[in-house]
Amino acid sequence: MFAEVATQASKLRLRRGQTLPLSLDGRETAFIVRSGALVLDLTLPGTARQVVDLLLPGDVLRSNFVPSDANARLTSVSATEVWRLRWSVLKALAGDDPALAGFLETSMAAQMARQALHIAIIGRLTGEQRVATVLTDLALRSGITLTAGEVGFNMPFSRRDIADYLGLNPDTLSRIVSGLRSQGILARSERRRTVVRDVRGLAALTPAAQSLTAISDSDRNKPAAIDAA
Amino acid sequence: MFAEVATQASKLRLRRGQTLPLSLDGRETAFIVRSGALVLDLTLPGTARQVVDLLLPGDVLRSNFVPSDANARLTSVSATEVWRLRWSVLKALAGDDPALAGFLETSMAAQMARQALHIAIIGRLTGEQRVATVLTDLALRSGITLTAGEVGFNMPFSRRDIADYLGLNPDTLSRIVSGLRSQGILARSERRRTVVRDVRGLAALTPAAQSLTAISDSDRNKPAAIDAA
DNA sequence: CGTGACCTTGACATTTCTCAATAATGGTGG
DNA sequence: CCACCATTATTGAGAAATGTCAAGGTCACG
Numbered sequence: 240m241f242a243e244v245a246t247q248a249s250k251l252r253l254r255r256g257q258t259l260p261l262s263l264d265g266r267e268t269a270f271i272v273r274s275g276a277l278v279l280d281l282t283l284p285g286t287a288r289q290v291v292d293l294l295l296p297g298d299v300l301r302s303n304f305v306p307s308d309a310n311a312r313l314t315s316v317s318a319t320e321v322w323r324l325r326w327s328v329l330k331a332l333a334g335d336d337p338a339l340a341g342f343l344e345t346s347m348a349a350q351m352a353r354q355a356l357h358i359a360i361i362g363r364l365t366g367e368q369r370v371a372t373v374l375t376d377l378a379l380r381s382g383i384t385l386t387a388g389e390v391g392f393n394m395p396f397s398r399r400d401i402a403d404y405l406g407l408n409p410d411t412l413s414r415i416v417s418g419l420r421s422q423g424i425l426a427r428s429e430r431r432r433t434v435v436r437d438v439r440g441l442a443a444l445t446p447a448a449q450s451l452t453a454i455s456d457s458d459r460n461k462p463a464a465i466d467a468a
Numbered sequence: 469m470f471a472e473v474a475t476q477a478s479k480l481r482l483r484r485g486q487t488l489p490l491s492l493d494g495r496e497t498a499f500i501v502r503s504g505a506l507v508l509d510l511t512l513p514g515t516a517r518q519v520v521d522l523l524l525p526g527d528v529l530r531s532n533f534v535p536s537d538a539n540a541r542l543t544s545v546s547a548t549e550v551w552r553l554r555w556s557v558l559k560a561l562a563g564d565d566p567a568l569a570g571f572l573e574t575s576m577a578a579q580m581a582r583q584a585l586h587i588a589i590i591g592r593l594t595g596e597q598r599v600a601t602v603l604t605d606l607a608l609r610s611g612i613t614l615t616a617g618e619v620g621f622n623m624p625f626s627r628r629d630i631a632d633y634l635g636l637n638p639d640t641l642s643r644i645v646s647g648l649r650s651q652g653i654l655a656r657s658e659r660r661r662t663v664v665r666d667v668r669g670l671a672a673l674t675p676a677a678q679s680l681t682a683i684s685d686s687d688r689n690k691p692a693a694i695d696a697a
Numbered sequence: 698c699g700t701g702a703c704c705t706t707g708a709c710a711t712t713t714c715t716c717a718a719t720a721a722t723g724g725t726g727g
Numbered sequence: 728c729c730a731c732c733a734t735t736a737t738t739g740a741g742a743a744a745t746g747t748c749a750a751g752g753t754c755a756c757g
Contacts, residue, residue, distance in 0.1 A: 281588045283675035286597075289588035303577035306585050308682035347576070348532035354583040356535050359510045359518035362590045362635025366713070368515075398736060406591030408714055413737055430722065430735090446512035453537035595745070627704065640745055642705055659703090659754070 243332055244271070244339070248322035253277075253315035255395075259323075261313055262302040267326035270300040275319025276395040280403060282310045290404035291357075292350070293373075293396065295380055299346045301326055317395035317431075349454065356450055361406040364446065369405040370415045371444035372451070374425075378435055379455040385434070389426075394433040472561050473500070473568070477551035482506075482544035484624075488552075490542055491531040496555035499529040504548030505624040509632060511539045519633035520586075521579075522602075522625065524609055528575045530555055546624035546660075578683065585679055590635045593675065598634040599644045600673035601680070603654075607664055608684040614663070618655075623662040 248271070253259070259277075262268050272294050279300065282288040291311075294300060303326070305311040315321075333340040360372050382392040396404075402412040419425045424441050426434035435441055442448040477500065482488070488506075491497050501523050508529065511517040520540075523529060532555070534540040544550075562569035589601050611621040625633075631641040648654045653670050655663035664670055671677040 279584075281584055283588055283592065283679070285675050286588075286592045289591045291584045291587050301577065301580075304580040304584065306581045306679045306683060307686065309585065309588075309679045311584075347580075348530065351530075351533040351576075351580060351583065352535045354580065354587065355508075355510060355520045355533065355540075356538065357587055358520050358583065358590060359512055359515075359538075361587060362518045362632075363512065363515045397734095403591075409736080410715080410738085411713060417737070446514050450512070450535045450538045454535060457536065626702095637746060638704080639706085639747080643745095646705070 241271075241339075243336065244322065244324070244329065247328055247332065248324040251319075251321045251323055253319040253321060255315060255317050257315045257319075259313045259315070259321070261305060261311055263323075263325070268302045269324055269326045269329045270313070271322040272296050272298045272300075273320040273322060275315060275317045275321075277313055277315045277319060277321070278396065278400050278404070279305065279313050280311065281305065282312075284310075288403050289406065290400055292354075293377075293400075293404060297346075298350070299343065301347075304350070316397070316400060317393075349457070353454065356447060356454075360447060366405075366407055366411055366415050367418065368445055369407065370401075370412065370419065371441050372447045373401060373405060374419075374433065374435065375442055375445050375448055376451050377433070378438065378441075379451055382435070388438050389434065389436055390438050391428075391432060391434045394428075394431055470500075470568075472565065473551065473553070473558065476557055476561065477553040480548075480550045480552055482548040482550060484544060484546050486544045486548075488542045488544070488550070490534060490540055492552075492554070497531045498553055498555045498558045499523075499542070500551040501525050501527045501529075502549040502551060504544060504546045504550075505622075506542055506544045506548060506550070507625065507629050507633070508534065508542050509540065510534065511541075513539075516637070517632050518635065519629055521583075522606075522629075522633060526575075527579070528572065530576075533579070545626070545629060546622075578686070582683065585676060585683075589676060595634075595636055595640055595644050596647065597674055598636065599630075599641065599648065600670050601676045602630060602634060603648075603662065603664065604671055604674050604677055605680050606662070607667065607670075608680055611664070617667050618663065618665055619667050620657075620661060620663045623657075623660055 251259070253275070259270070274296050277294040278290045279292040279294060280288045280290045291305070292298075292300075300313070329343070333343055360369055364372065377392055377394070378390045382390040385391050398409045398412055402409040405412065416425065419441075420427055422440070424435065424437045424444075426436045428434045445451075480488070482504070488499070503525050506523040507519045508521040508523060509517045509519045520534070521527075521529075529542070558572070562572055589598055593601065606621055606623070607619045611619040614620050627638045627641055631638040634641065636644075645654065648670075649656055651669070653664065653666045653673075655665050657663045674680075
């Protein structure tokens with residue numbers, strides 16, 4: 240379904256750490272993540288940065304989804320392929336292709352719902368609950384079952400990225416992760432990879448487990464996932 | 469521009485405290501706030517509720533903007549008029565009316581941007597900064613200038629609503645508000661009304677002042693505001 | 698004029714942050 | 728392939744912010 244989009248988009252290949260400008264010559268821009276991972280962050284004056292979204296393959300971002308004036312950045316955290324095009328162009332394509340229009344609308348609604356959940360997570364969960372939540376989320380979105388109860392996934396995000404996503408300090412996050420390891424929930428894993436030893440135990444720690452599963456299930460039907468599979 | 473929508477929507481009049489179901493017979497629903505104020509909240513199992521959005525006249529909400537499985541509620545906090553219709557119907561109307569389509573798209577992008585800001589506020593600001601932020605926001609969105617530097621606005625939201633919006637507890641919020649009063653930034657005001665004595669002083673307390681002003685300025689151009697004026 | 702909801706405030710508990718020291722990791726040039 | 732360096736991660740101790748609990752006050756409404 241992305242064939243038409245592919246002809247119109249610039250295909251950007253980014254290395255770890257590269258930052259993309261959010262808008263091109265002041266006009267609204269759309270980004271489609273094809274592979275790798277990026278973070279969208281926002282830094283209010285005088286405060287620590289806040290990661291607003293972790294973007295994985297299939298995610299769509301519009302520059303207007305970010306407060307226009309704010310100091311927002313889109314940064315790749317691994318080798319990444321991103322398609323970029325003017326929003327007006329993508330919208331025109333969607334006008335001719337109901338499947339694409341539906342995909343964009345669903346994707347956007349899902350993103351909004353995800354943001355709402357993110358607010359509840361940051362606003363109301365304890366540190367440990369937040370960490371359990373993001374790990375569960377990543378496991379659902381990009382995990383591979385290793386053995387019964389064990390799931391592994393790539394972890395392109397640094398401690399700082401995850402901490403900033405959760406509204407915690409890196410120090411606090413590190414302590415919490417150590418705690419999860421000593422509880423036997425996480426394995427002592429390599430740098431850019433996480434292994435969850437006890438998926439049920441992890442899920443039991445997060446009040447959002449059910450919501451995440453629901454979002455994940457509805458995502459499985461989305462064209463991008465099928466397209467990528 | 470809402471003439472056509474008006475013929476299709478059910479016009480709901482709610483009293484303070486009434487809760488609306490978010491979806492009608494399982495299908496996606498759209499709400500347009502015409503007067504009054506509502507809160508959209510979300511409660512993860514075993515945690516305090518989190519208010520995800522404060523809805524004021526002109527705001528548009530779609531039921532899919534909320535995690536489907538989550539325990540979400542839309543509650544009126546004052547006498548309110550809300551238009552409700554199926555999203556499919558509203559979408560069809562937008563298909564025939566580019567102005568409406570544009571309005572919906574802008575409104576949605578603004579809402580997403582607002583959510584992103586909300587995440588940064590909850591994730592990274594101190595209690596006092598959060599309170600200053602929400603007061604500035606309300607002053608910009610619904611305030612009336614009284615004298616130079618003084619702005620008044622209706623405050624339909626309870627302490628609990630605001631606390632839940634900011635991810636604080638009501639006790640802490642109350643302490644912070646008392647502190648702002650003793651600093652001379654807020655006036656000792658009536659129950660459902662707030663008077664800001666020193667708008668500049670208040671704005672100086674929030675790192676998000678500039679972002680809020682930017683959003684507010686772009687909002688002034690939106691049809692609903694003009695329409696309501 | 699009594700009742701319940703909402704708000705304020707104090708004392709204390711808990712969580713998270715800050716700062717600093719140390720360790721581990723990954724990339725680079727010799 | 729190794730030594731070095733910058734970056735990232737871990738951990739401890741103490742500080743600061745926020746939460747919890749409890750008591751009392753205020754307000755609106757019947």
